[in-house]
Amino acid sequence: MDPDSVKSTLSNLAFGNVMAAAARDYQKEVLAQKKVQASSSVNEEVDLDELMDDPELEKLHADRIAALKKEAEKRQLLKNKGHGDYREIGEGDFLGEVTSSEKVICHFYHREFYRCKIMDKHLKSLAPRHVDTKFIKLDAENAPFFVAKLGIKMLPCVVLFRKGIAIDRVVGFQDLGGKDDFPTKALEVLMLKKGIISENKVDEDANDYDESRRRTVRSSVHSDSDSE
Numbered sequence: 001m002d003p004d005s006v007k008s009t010l011s012n013l014a015f016g017n018v019m020a021a022a023a024r025d026y027q028k029e030v031l032a033q034k035k036v037q038a039s040s041s042v043n044e045e046v047d048l049d050e051l052m053d054d055p056e057l058e059k060l061h062a063d064r065i066a067a068l069k070k071e072a073e074k075r076q077l078l079k080n081k082g083h084g085d086y087r088e089i090g091e092g093d094f095l096g097e098v099t100s101s102e103k104v105i106c107h108f109y110h111r112e113f114y115r116c117k118i119m120d121k122h123l124k125s126l127a128p129r130h131v132d133t134k135f136i137k138l139d140a141e142n143a144p145f146f147v148a149k150l151g152i153k154m155l156p157c158v159v160l161f162r163k164g165i166a167i168d169r170v171v172g173f174q175d176l177g178g179k180d181d182f183p184t185k186a187l188e189v190l191m192l193k194k195g196i197i198s199e200n201k202v203d204e205d206a207n208d209y210d211e212s213r214r215r216t217v218r219s220s221v222h223s224d225s226d227s228e
Helices: 003-052 055-080 091-099 114-129 144-149 184-193 201-227
Strands: 086-089 103-109 134-139 157-162 165-171
Touching (some): 086 091, 103 114, 114 134
Antiparallel strands (some): 103 157
């Protein structure tokens, strides 16, 4: 046999043995990693089970649910008083509306005034986002008594009431940059500074409460299926 051919054959065999050994080592490494991942997953599941059985965490969860439920009930009570919507009222309803809620924003407007329509658009956007404050509007032409009593001389005029008392007002767009194209956010920030609206805490907490209820239901269903 040709010596060079023998040498080539031996070399190929050696290379093949090296590759086979490398393949075996790779398989061993992959299997080892899978075992580590499986072990880690089991540990995580055990840890989660231990956390779920922690009485302190259960108490914190129960307290949080109770607080969220209270906020949701408060939100519903406010909606029953007309909060959450931007509504038009008549002069005969005015006193009842502004005295039945702690914080009220009332827009005195004229149907033909362009700037009143702009203010309408922004207030309508803010009303559902700030349920703790009541948003209403009143046609100034149909409410001469209160227009005179409140000294309203320029429209649009947004009067801010707290516990039935007029505490401040926004007249025209002077505090909003004096231009017609101001964003809703500018009006929102102005109302926040005047203290007649607050951050969206009520809405956020109500949403958290709804999500917590959904999680509780899902957890209960899961537990029932496990017990079966």
